[in-house]
Amino acid sequence: MIAGLLFLGLLLFLPGCGLLPIGPLTQSPDVPATAMVAGVPFFAQDELQCGPAALAMALNWSGVAVQPSDLSPEVYSPGLKGSLQNSLIGSARRHGRVAYPITGSEALLAEVAAGRPVIVLVNLSFSWYPKWHYAVVIGFDQPQGEVLLHSGLTAREILSSRTFMNLWQRSEYWGLLVLPPDQLPVGSDEVAWLSAVAGLELAGQWQAAETGYASALKRWETSFAAWMGLGNSRYSLHDLDGSAEAFHQATLLQPDNGLAFNNLAHVLAEQGKREAAQVAAQRAVDLGGPYLETFRQTLEELKLK
Amino acid sequence: MFKKILKPVSLLLVCSFLLLDLSVQTANAQLVDTNSVIAVQQEEVNRERVAAFLGREDVQQVMVQQGVDIAEAQKRVASLSDAELAKMANSMDQLPAGASGVGAVVGAVVFIFVVLLITDLLGLTHVFPFVHAQR
Numbered sequence: 001m002i003a004g005l006l007f008l009g010l011l012l013f014l015p016g017c018g019l020l021p022i023g024p025l026t027q028s029p030d031v032p033a034t035a036m037v038a039g040v041p042f043f044a045q046d047e048l049q050c051g052p053a054a055l056a057m058a059l060n061w062s063g064v065a066v067q068p069s070d071l072s073p074e075v076y077s078p079g080l081k082g083s084l085q086n087s088l089i090g091s092a093r094r095h096g097r098v099a100y101p102i103t104g105s106e107a108l109l110a111e112v113a114a115g116r117p118v119i120v121l122v123n124l125s126f127s128w129y130p131k132w133h134y135a136v137v138i139g140f141d142q143p144q145g146e147v148l149l150h151s152g153l154t155a156r157e158i159l160s161s162r163t164f165m166n167l168w169q170r171s172e173y174w175g176l177l178v179l180p181p182d183q184l185p186v187g188s189d190e191v192a193w194l195s196a197v198a199g200l201e202l203a204g205q206w207q208a209a210e211t212g213y214a215s216a217l218k219r220w221e222t223s224f225a226a227w228m229g230l231g232n233s234r235y236s237l238h239d240l241d242g243s244a245e246a247f248h249q250a251t252l253l254q255p256d257n258g259l260a261f262n263n264l265a266h267v268l269a270e271q272g273k274r275e276a277a278q279v280a281a282q283r284a285v286d287l288g289g290p291y292l293e294t295f296r297q298t299l300e301e302l303k304l305k
Numbered sequence: 306m307f308k309k310i311l312k313p314v315s316l317l318l319v320c321s322f323l324l325l326d327l328s329v330q331t332a333n334a335q336l337v338d339t340n341s342v343i344a345v346q347q348e349e350v351n352r353e354r355v356a357a358f359l360g361r362e363d364v365q366q367v368m369v370q371q372g373v374d375i376a377e378a379q380k381r382v383a384s385l386s387d388a389e390l391a392k393m394a395n396s397m398d399q400l401p402a403g404a405s406g407v408g409a410v411v412g413a414v415v416f417i418f419v420v421l422l423i424t425d426l427l428g429l430t431h432v433f434p435f436v437h438a439q440r
Contacts, residue, residue: 051403074381078372082402086393090384121403124431125421131432134403154434163428163438171401191343195386198339203384209339225346229339259345263336290345291337 025105025142025161035113036139036148037061042155043068050152051075051083054119054134055091057150058178061117064095082132085121085174092178093203098212100177100185100196105165108175110186112137116177120149123170130170137175181212184219194225201233209233224253224260231263243267251280258287262295269302278302340386361387363394 040061045053045068052068052075059066074091075083085101092099102111102118111118117136124131138156139148147164151157159167177185181200184193197212210233216226231246244267250260261284268277281302284295361382368378382390393400424430428438 054403073377077368077402080371080402084393084400084402086385086389087381089389090381093384094380121401122431123401126424126430129417129421130401132401132403152434159431160428160438163431166429167431191347194339195343195388198343199384199386199389201339202386213339225339225343228337228342232336232339235336259337259342266336291341294335294337 025109025140025147025165027109027142028106031106031109031113033142034140035109035115037112037115037117040117040136040138040150042150044153044155048081049076050134051088054136054150055088055178057136058117058119058176059092059095059097062097062178062180064097066095083134085176088119088134088176089199090203092176093199093205096181096200096205096208098177098179098181098193098196098208099199100179100188100192102175102177102185102187103173105173107185107187108137108173109140111175111177112140114186116179116183116185117150119176119178120168121171121174122164122167124167127170132171181208182215184215188219190216190220190223191225194223194229198229201229201236206233206236210237222253224250224257227253228260228263231260231267235263235267240267240271244271256287258284258289258295259291261287262291262298265298265302269305274302274305344387361390364390 040057043053043056049068049072052071055071055075056066056068059071071091074094075087077084077087089099089101102108108118108120117138119134119136122133122135124133133152135149135151135157137147137149140146140161141148142161145161147159147161149157149159149164179185181197193216194213197209197216200206200209200212210230213226213229213233216223217230220226227246227250231243231250234240234243234246244264247260247264247267250257251264254260261280265277265281265284268274268280278299281295281299285292285299288295364385365375365378365382368381369375373381385393421430421432422436425433425436426438431438
């Protein structure tokens with residue numbers, strides 16, 4: 001018994017176990033003190049299926065009608081008795097939605113205040129007896145010190161901010177937004193957004209990817225990678241004119257970058273513009289860079305045609 | 306006997322090498338995908354391409370070991386970028402897999418039960434749904 005108490009005492013003072021008052025969540029000044037996301041359906045999870053349930057809630061909010069049982073084959077790993085973060089990300093992409101990871105309470109509150117649910121990974125217990133769990137944050141009340149979540153079997157569960165932060169810090173404050181491709185996050189960073197959209201390409205969701213790049217260009221007009229992505233996705237959607245236009249814009253933005261000329265050359269060739277294609281391919285080879293070998297192949301192929 | 310089969314076999318070999326060579330060429334002469342464009346801009350290209358080449362196979366294999374069927378594991382891996390896989394490959398055995406939150410502590414000793422009950426009350430943990438932490 002005494003040993004037990006000693007152990008408990010020790011436990012409470014271990015660093016990272018945070019009996020230290022964490023206080024209310026930190027937030028940026030322009031975020032309101034309370035917020036609630038409307039239109040997030042609740043799905044009670046089956047045993048071990050919090051990943052599919054949380055993802056289904058976020059996907060349904062974003063306009064994709066799916067049940068947790070549809071998602072389980074895409075995210076759940078039987079051997080782990082759980083779902084990996086990257087499996088959630090990949091699955092969201094396969095349903096044409098942008099998976100955008102965030103960290104920390106400022107980002108969390110800003111997104112919730114902007115009307116977006118956030119999937120969070122928490123450890124309900126300690127690292128020596130972990131109980132990893134996904135839940136969906138749908139609201140907060142800073143004056144009351146409360147966070148509102150759809151979690152497990154409980155819709156609209158209220159947790160004290162302090163408890164929530166204790167649980168959430170164990171995943172290093174990992175959160176995930178599941179967004180329609182025309183909705184940029186509040187605090188979005190260009191590279192993070194474009195990487196998230198490029199993930200849609202990997203899942204073969206070209207229409208969603210095109211929308212994601214077009215949305216990026218509304219905020220970052222001179223983004224080279226966004227024009228490249230627009231060209232690539234239009235090419236895959238068989239929109240050759242649109243693709244050529246996008247790659248052309250990319251060459252104007254970075255005239256010394258061979259990547260845009262290489263891709264433009266392919267599209268021009270398919271449009272039957274052989275000479276222009278060869279000029280673009282030659283330009284890419286002259287400019288060089290880490291993809292020089294690819295550029296050379298392009299040029300060779302065009303000469304053979 | 307040997308001479309008889311030598312000709313068809315060598316012909317077959319030559320053909321297959323030709324095919325091999327062709328497939329490599331067409332695989333390389335393509336549009337550079339957007340993930341690579343972003344990687345080049347981030348100057349991460351070489352490091353990540355190497356890591357990911359190992360990563361994709363590794364991660365897929367581990368997923369299969371974790372009970373995911375092969376076709377599904379391929380799809381999961383295909384929908385992730387090189388950068389995401391590279392990170393994953395390094396720590397496949399330590400990644401948290403969100404699982405439960407419903408079941409109580411089955412099979413745990415009473416001691417752990419009591420500790421977690423207290424820490425639940427203190428707001429450090431949230432293992433038991435029926436416990437509400439003090440503010």
